[in-house]
Amino acid sequence: MIARDKRGDVLAAADEFRRRTLSHTTGPLDRLIYLASMRDYNTGLYYHQGLAARFSNEAACEALADCHREAFEELLSSPLADLVEQLETYMISTRTDPADFIQAWQGLEPYRVAVPVGTGSLSVEFLFSNLKIALAILEHQQARRPVPVSAA
């Protein structure tokens, strides 16, 4: 009975988080990175003050973990063309120079720490491989884009 109540809290917390916060994100890639940033690297636990105050620390943590897994699954099923588009939208949202962004992502591979715990190794490798290709495509597209000529 207690377990059922707890699960009910987690579902309610996840639902609220989806409606209030995640609905403002642009896509699964954006969501994945945002949710990974809410996870403590040392403990693997997720923190969200507002959600924890409304429900409980435990329920908030589990709800965020559920949303994280959901975002990962959604991103995994995105076709490559969509992934390139999502990556470009994310890049624009960071307001970083495209060349710097691509170089940093290719060098540091920050997406490697954005994977939810307990994900199958092949799924993880598949996503990393797709992101690597998407970055190369984005680089190719940026290189072909005409350089804006400043007005004299």
Place this chain on the structure above:
Amino acid sequence: MIELVLFVAVGLGLLVLLFLVMRRPPTAAEGAAGALVAAKRSLQVLQDGLLPTHLIERIFGTQDLEYVSSLKSKSLQDLFLRERKWLALAWVRQLRTQILSLKDFHTRQSRMFAGMSRATELSVALDFAGIQMECRLLQLLVQWRGPYASPRLVRQTATTATGLCAVLDKSLGFLTPSLAGGPQDDSSAGTTTL
């Protein structure tokens, strides 16, 4: 005096015997429990991590290939094909490893499958042999001609593996409650029998 020496000798002998018994490897029952859990885990890896249709379609499907081809860049196409080939080989390798682990368990702990009919037992043995052969063949084809060499063989291998998993899962279904709680348990809950 001789009696005392005899008593001491018998006492020492018993102590040595006790020491040897204590150093024995785990009993067959403990080993079997460990092997059962390992087999159940192999099944979970197969069902949740390697055999979901959407993952196989994403790795071996041509939708992404068509998109990359439309970009008309040789270097991008090469990168894409290299990455997909690596993933396809990783899929075949992992599938074969898990199947071999299940086969090993099945042959060593056959008494666990006492409820299996002769016909099912024969079909399972044939499936094990078939999948191993298919995996080898697929590995060679992917290595030689790339990930899109034989979609039919991929489908056939996945179908045989899924069927085999269902049969073995039914036999090991009684273990499911002890393994519940993992993040991926929900997806397999519908296929297991309690």
